[in-house]
Amino acid sequence: MQVNPTINRLGEQAILLQWDFEISPENLKFLLSVKKYIAQNVVKQEVETTNTYISLLVNYVSSIESVYSDFERLKALDFQSIPVEAVASRLYRVPVCYDAEFGLDLELLAKEKSLTIDELIRLHTAPEYTLYFIGFLPGFLYLGGMDERLKMPRKSEPRASVLKGAVGIAENQTGIYPNSSPAGWQIIGNCPVALFDPKSEPPCPFTPGDRIQFYSVSKAKYDKIQQEVQAGTYQLIPTHG
Amino acid sequence: MANIHVLRPGFYTTLQDTGRHGVAQYGVPQSGVMDSFSSGKSNLLLNNNLNAAVLEILMTGPILEFSSETYIAVCGAQFDILLNDQPISLAKRYRVQKGDVLKFGKLHKGLRAYLAVSGGFQSESVLGSRSQYPGITTAAKLEKGMSLAITDEVVTAKALSRVNFEDTQLWDPAIEVYPGPEFALLSTEEQQQLFERSFTLSSKSNRMAIPFEETLNNTLKGITTGPVLPGTVQLTPSGTLIALMRDCQVSGGYPRVLQLSTFGICQLAQKRPGEAISFKRKALDIGAISR
Numbered sequence: 001m002q003v004n005p006t007i008n009r010l011g012e013q014a015i016l017l018q019w020d021f022e023i024s025p026e027n028l029k030f031l032l033s034v035k036k037y038i039a040q041n042v043v044k045q046e047v048e049t050t051n052t053y054i055s056l057l058v059n060y061v062s063s064i065e066s067v068y069s070d071f072e073r074l075k076a077l078d079f080q081s082i083p084v085e086a087v088a089s090r091l092y093r094v095p096v097c098y099d100a101e102f103g104l105d106l107e108l109l110a111k112e113k114s115l116t117i118d119e120l121i122r123l124h125t126a127p128e129y130t131l132y133f134i135g136f137l138p139g140f141l142y143l144g145g146m147d148e149r150l151k152m153p154r155k156s157e158p159r160a161s162v163l164k165g166a167v168g169i170a171e172n173q174t175g176i177y178p179n180s181s182p183a184g185w186q187i188i189g190n191c192p193v194a195l196f197d198p199k200s201e202p203p204c205p206f207t208p209g210d211r212i213q214f215y216s217v218s219k220a221k222y223d224k225i226q227q228e229v230q231a232g233t234y235q236l237i238p239t240h241g
Numbered sequence: 242m243a244n245i246h247v248l249r250p251g252f253y254t255t256l257q258d259t260g261r262h263g264v265a266q267y268g269v270p271q272s273g274v275m276d277s278f279s280s281g282k283s284n285l286l287l288n289n290n291l292n293a294a295v296l297e298i299l300m301t302g303p304i305l306e307f308s309s310e311t312y313i314a315v316c317g318a319q320f321d322i323l324l325n326d327q328p329i330s331l332a333k334r335y336r337v338q339k340g341d342v343l344k345f346g347k348l349h350k351g352l353r354a355y356l357a358v359s360g361g362f363q364s365e366s367v368l369g370s371r372s373q374y375p376g377i378t379t380a381a382k383l384e385k386g387m388s389l390a391i392t393d394e395v396v397t398a399k400a401l402s403r404v405n406f407e408d409t410q411l412w413d414p415a416i417e418v419y420p421g422p423e424f425a426l427l428s429t430e431e432q433q434q435l436f437e438r439s440f441t442l443s444s445k446s447n448r449m450a451i452p453f454e455e456t457l458n459n460t461l462k463g464i465t466t467g468p469v470l471p472g473t474v475q476l477t478p479s480g481t482l483i484a485l486m487r488d489c490q491v492s493g494g495y496p497r498v499l500q501l502s503t504f505g506i507c508q509l510a511q512k513r514p515g516e517a518i519s520f521k522r523k524a525l526d527i528g529a530i531s532r
Contacts, residue, residue, distance in 0.1 A: 010473070011470060011501070011502065011503065017423055054467070054493050059262075059470070133266075134266065136268060138376065138377070142466070149403070196268075197366070203267050219345070
């Protein structure tokens with residue numbers, strides 16, 4: 001694995017570190033370890049360091065002076081020596097209702113893949129998906145680890161709007177729309193859990209490195225969870241492991 | 242608390258401060274003023290903190306009625322501005338009284354003006370910022386009949402009554418940029434074209450992004466979805482250049498060929514759809530070269 005990144009300034013107030021490696025849970029663990037190390041040992045000013053699949057962005061609120069010196073310190077850093085830590089990888093079980101009411105493209109997908117709807121649901125709920133990062137929309141989770149058998153292109157015509165919580169598939173990715181929005185993904189279900197609430201602290205319950213496993217719930221159970229979410233009594237409890 | 246009553250909201254008037262920091266990890270856009278040079282000037286005239294919330298006024302401005310006295314200053318785009326039907330100047334501090342009406346008229350130059358009030362607008366702060374954004378703040382922009390809270394105290398400290406700023410460069414059509422992370426993947430000819438040709442702002446421009454009409458043929462492949470910032474200029478496979486602006490997403494999959502300087506973002510924010518610009522390469526003082 002390549003451990004030394006390409007390091008570039010991105011404008012006056014940010015530093016971009018990019019690696020040339022595969023997207024994998026092991027490499028994510030390395031990225032998150034470097035992210036933690038930089039926050040604790042390299043940068044002096046208040047910054048926000050975010051990761052994507054193979055990059056870290058160190059973003060400064062202002063203070064240009066320290067961008068210069070931190071940039072030099074990062075270039076001098078021996079990335080090989082950074083300890084790869086056991087980053088907190090919480091496992092969350094997240095409910096999804098795959099009823100026809102929500103699973104707009106389930107039938108199409110089942111037909112295309114020569115699977116029954118039950119088999120399709122089983123394939124979608126089997127993996128522990130890895131959360132790489134949150135982007136695209138507030139609370140949109142970039143999840144890795146979908147079964148190849150569910151791979152499906154985007155819809156040729158995007159829908160003007162899908163429901164908040166819509167669970168979809170596009171290419172080799174699966175994801176949840178945190179809010180009602182236009183959508184080009186194949187929609188297979190709906191998740192009643194709030195993925196983004198600007199009034200909550202933190203506004204999204206998940207962090208990169210977490211693992212997520214979906215489980216199928218009936219419409220009745222979905223309605224019950226949704227009521228609890230609205231009442232503020234629903235709790236997602238992680239299982240460590 | 243004192244407030245300002247919105248008699249007419251204008252085309253797209255929003256409350257903005259310098260934006261949200263520390264929440265990109267949740268996928269939340271940075272937001273904030275598009276032209277921080279002009280908004281900063283308006284706040285400076287009133288002795289406000291540079292992060293104080295201002296009104297960002299676009300194309301057709303609002304009509305506002307004040308419920309109490311305060312000071313105001315407007316900087317940025319040149320509008321006809323009337324205070325109780327009397328014309329007032331840009332970049333100057335004015336005292337307003339209870340019942341006064343401020344009206345924005347014809348736009349003569351630029352695109353965005355900034356109205357600051359003493360102490361800054363006191364609207365709701367969500368995730369550390371008052372900047373309006375759909376799904377984050379309760380309102381996404383000004384609407385008719387809204388009341389905008391302002392502070393009661395009128396700051397009478399030794400604020401400057403007039404500041405002369407050299408702003409010729411703000412109107413310059415040559416926009417300051419740095420090479421972006423994927424710039425080096427362009428051929429020498431493609432790189433030259435980026436700096437030699439001019440590009441017209443598309444009518445699809447908004448606070449999220451400014452696409453350009455002319456295309457730049459290229460053979461760049463998409464990148465693994467990676468970080469982007471306000472000012473990142475992406476190049477799509479079909480050759481469209483897209484300058485991401487303050488409300489942009491936090492990640493993207495198109496090659497990032499240029500990065501506007503902080504001042505370059507301000508320059509571009511004042512250009513109207515249909516106007517042509519060019520990109521002018523600026524050197525980062527140090528550390529711009531990858532190892």
